[in-house]
Amino acid sequence: MALRFPIYLDNHATTPVDPRVLEAMLPYFTEKFGNPASRQHQFGWEAESAVELARKQIAELINANPREIIFTSGATESINLALKGIALAYAEKGKHIITTQIEHKATLDTCKRLEKIGFKIDYLPVDKYGVVDPDEIKKRITSETILVSVMFANNEIGTIEPIEEIGKICSEMNVLFHTDAAQALGKVPIDVQKLNIDLMSVSAHKLYGPKGIGALFIKRKTPKIKIVPIIDGGGHENGLRSGTLNVPGIVGFGKACEIAKLEMKNEAERTKYLRDKLQNGIMNKLEDVYLNGHPTQRLPNNLNLSFYGVESEAILMGMKEVALSTGSACSSASVEKSHVLKAIGLNDDLISSAIRFGIGRFNTEEEIDYVINRIVEVVNHLRSISPKYKLKKEITKL
Numbered sequence: 547m548a549l550r551f552p553i554y555l556d557n558h559a560t561t562p563v564d565p566r567v568l569e570a571m572l573p574y575f576t577e578k579f580g581n582p583a584s585r586q587h588q589f590g591w592e593a594e595s596a597v598e599l600a601r602k603q604i605a606e607l608i609n610a611n612p613r614e615i616i617f618t619s620g621a622t623e624s625i626n627l628a629l630k631g632i633a634l635a636y637a638e639k640g641k642h643i644i645t646t647q648i649e650h651k652a653t654l655d656t657c658k659r660l661e662k663i664g665f666k667i668d669y670l671p672v673d674k675y676g677v678v679d680p681d682e683i684k685k686r687i688t689s690e691t692i693l694v695s696v697m698f699a700n701n702e703i704g705t706i707e708p709i710e711e712i713g714k715i716c717s718e719m720n721v722l723f724h725t726d727a728a729q730a731l732g733k734v735p736i737d738v739q740k741l742n743i744d745l746m747s748v749s750a751h752k753l754y755g756p757k758g759i760g761a762l763f764i765k766r767k768t769p770k771i772k773i774v775p776i777i778d779g780g781g782h783e784n785g786l787r788s789g790t791l792n793v794p795g796i797v798g799f800g801k802a803c804e805i806a807k808l809e810m811k812n813e814a815e816r817t818k819y820l821r822d823k824l825q826n827g828i829m830n831k832l833e834d835v836y837l838n839g840h841p842t843q844r845l846p847n848n849l850n851l852s853f854y855g856v857e858s859e860a861i862l863m864g865m866k867e868v869a870l871s872t873g874s875a876c877s878s879a880s881v882e883k884s885h886v887l888k889a890i891g892l893n894d895d896l897i898s899s900a901i902r903f904g905i906g907r908f909n910t911e912e913e914i915d916y917v918i919n920r921i922v923e924v925v926n927h928l929r930s931i932s933p934k935y936k937l938k939k940e941i942t943k944l
């Protein structure tokens with residue numbers, strides 16, 4: 547098949563909507579437009595049953611009960627609701643929260659906000675692979691600790707955190723455990739019961755669903771988890787998230803989870819094959835390329851490499867027909883250096899030469915072959931005109 551350009555290899559930023567997801571959503575924009583809160587007529591009932599089916603599809607993917615799923619506008623909102631909601635509800639018990647240095651900005655910025663109103667946050671360091679030490683979490687837990695929040699898988703380097711161990715520690719020490727699973731959902735198996743997860747934030751657009759819809763899983767347990775809502779009015783979603791439900795989005799999210807449940811195993815194998823081919827193809831043909839993240843404990847579709855001696859921006863400019871992301875912050879306006887790459891101990895040179903590849907459901911082997919050749923070509927060219935790289939080569943020869 548002929549290649550189509552541009553090639554999309556930025557599937558950690560977002561994924562295209564699967565055509566099957568779109569097809570499931572379409573009727574809910576047109577004839578099935580009802581408001582699920584309209585309890586008196588067919589239009590409302592139809593919308594409500596679609597929402598309840600989606601809740602079930604999402605719950606089944608993570609081994610939860612549908613009643614434990616609260617719809618939000620995405621993982622950012624879910625994280626805000628979890629962290630602020632727990633903080634406000636448990637402030638009497640204590641004001642201490644534990645998280646890591648490599649969380650998504652949605653978590654870090656929410657934590658900063660909480661610090662301003664008197665909460666104490668511990669941002670735990672990670673090792674050179676981006677893994678947080680569960681024992682360190684255990685040591686930091688005090689009688690004041692109300693929440694531990696550790697991401698399931700990192701969005702830049704793909705590292706998968708020791709969620710089961712952390713869940714076990716939190717459950718034994720009676721501290722609530724939240725995980726940001728935006729990148730993990732649909733990519734790796736998640737069993738919220740086995741992993742002792744109390745709260746989990748997820749987003750549809752990272753697993754071939756639409757943008758603007760997400761969910762917060764809240765475990766039903768005794769004593770009941772208390773959360774103070776951040777959006778009031780109308781009392782939708784058990785009073786935790788008011789506002790008319792985004793029915794087409796919810797239907798699409800449900801369908802995306804149904805597909806993931808059926809296809810995740812094969813898809814993970816396929817993306818891992820393509821990822822490994824990309825990694826080996828590049829590393830066999832280029833010197834001074836370093837893998838960022840854990841060599842094995844990482845998402846099957848993630849590859850993050852530093853190309854010593856060249857600026858990642860220059861690489862991307864040299865191959866505009868491929869959509870990739872650099873190691874600098876993905877946060878919209880800012881161009882600050884990646885806090886994740888900093889936290890794993892990379893020096894500035896390696897941070898500014900990092901590129902993130904995110905392989906997805908719709909990438910083909912031909913695309914991967916093309917990208918290997920282009921990266922090699924562009925990096926070789928940039929290095930050939932880089933005095934710094936030449937100097938380094940000469941020094942190492944001495």
Ligand SMILES: *Cc1c(COP(=O)(O)O)cnc(C)c1O
Binds near residue numbers: 622727729
């Ligand atoms: C994308 C992402 C988010 C934010 O999700 P939105 O639904 O876009 O708000 C949060 N955390 C991680 C790890 C992500 O990858």
